[in-house]
Amino acid sequence: MSSGLPGLPGAVTICEVGPRDGLQNEPEPVPADVKLEFIERLADAGHAVIETTSMVHPAWVPQLADADEVLRRLDRRPGVRYPVLVPNQRGLRRALEAGVTDIAVFAPVTESFAKANLNRTVAESLEMFAPVIAAAREAGLPVRGYLSMCWGDPWEGAVPEATVVDVATALISLGCTELSLGDTIGVATPGRVVALLAALTGAGVPLGSIAVHFHDTYGQGLANTFAALQHGVTTVDTSAGGLGGCPYAKSATGNLATEDLLWQLDGLGIHTGLDLAKLIETSLWLAARLGRPSRSAVVRAHANLLR
Structure with a gap:
């Protein structure tokens, strides 16, 4: 059934980031068996894009120290993509050896976050990713570029659109096939979302290459996504629960x-x-294993109905 609302796409691709972005901040590492069942359940629910893990050094993100095991045991289904985040050339080599066919790189747009996350400047981080992107593209792999702090930074405050445009156009020129705009601290509002999208397309970034990745810190995630969809975006990152x-x-x-x-x-x-x-069943299953209730309003509502 059509909604009848103007300016909305007929279909949207949801990139499920729960197994990587969702679990990377857990206070304790989640067992590989749970991660693998989580991924299987997401695929069973119809997900065609499931961000699986990251090839980061365990000292940086110990929750993903089992990346090699997860990828080795992963039952890859035809028609499902399993992107993996790689931080450098060594990570890319590990990913290729594990049979990964979709990779992502992580590019801060602010100097403060680049320093905190990568101990580099923004320019130095792009220099680091350039050979990674080039090698992946030579191997025939698509490359997603995550842009963090696109609307706000905890150290620098509001981020100018021109700052994001500079990094986005640099990543496109390096060979990224998709850009995911991250509202890392959840401060975006619909008007600012549309303003950034307009700035990016005005600078020549293809709208079809843009995805959005919202955090719900201020409860604006759904409103921001709706604004992005009205502007022509058709890929949205979300996390189960x-x-x-x-x-x-x-x-x-x-x-x-x-x-x-x-x-x-x-x-x-x-x-x-x-x-x-x-998906609700999956989030309830995972919440039981994490020992806390799901953050999703829909999952909580359905859980209350089951009581």
Whole structure:
């Protein structure tokens, strides 16, 4: 059924980031068996893009120290993409040896976060990623570029659109095939979302290469996503049960919950290919293993109905 609302796409791709971005900030590492079952359940629910892990050094993100084991045991399904975040050339080599076919790099747009996260300047981080992107593209792999702090930074405050445009256009010129705009600390509002999208497309960044990645710190995740969809974006990052955060930014709370977005999109008649009931069941299963309730409003509502 069509929603009848103007300017919305007929279909949206949801990139599920729970297994990587969602679990990287857990106080204790989640066992590989749980991660693998989590990924299987997400695929069973219809996800075609599941961000699986990261090839970071265990000292940086100990929660993902089992990346090699997870990738070795992963049951890759035809038609499902399993992107992996790589921080450098060594990480890329590990990813290629593990059979990874989709990679991502992580590019801060502010100097403060670049220093906190990578101990480099923004320019130095782009220099570090240049050979990684080039090698991945030579191997025939698509490369997603994550841009962090696109609307606000805990040290620098509001981030000018021109700052984001500079990094975004640099990543496109280096060979990135997709850019995910991260509201890492969740301070974006719909007007600022549209302003940044307009600035990016005005600078020549193809709209079809842009995804959005909102955190729900101020409860604006759904509103921001709706504004992005009206502007022509058709790829949205979410995390099952609203899992996630950022180890290097304490004000970064959970990601926009997959179930909350799907409830909205289903109500708008927008196709995603996802089964909401299976996703709710998955988030309840994972919440039991993490020992705390889901952050998703939809999951909590359904859990209350089951009592």
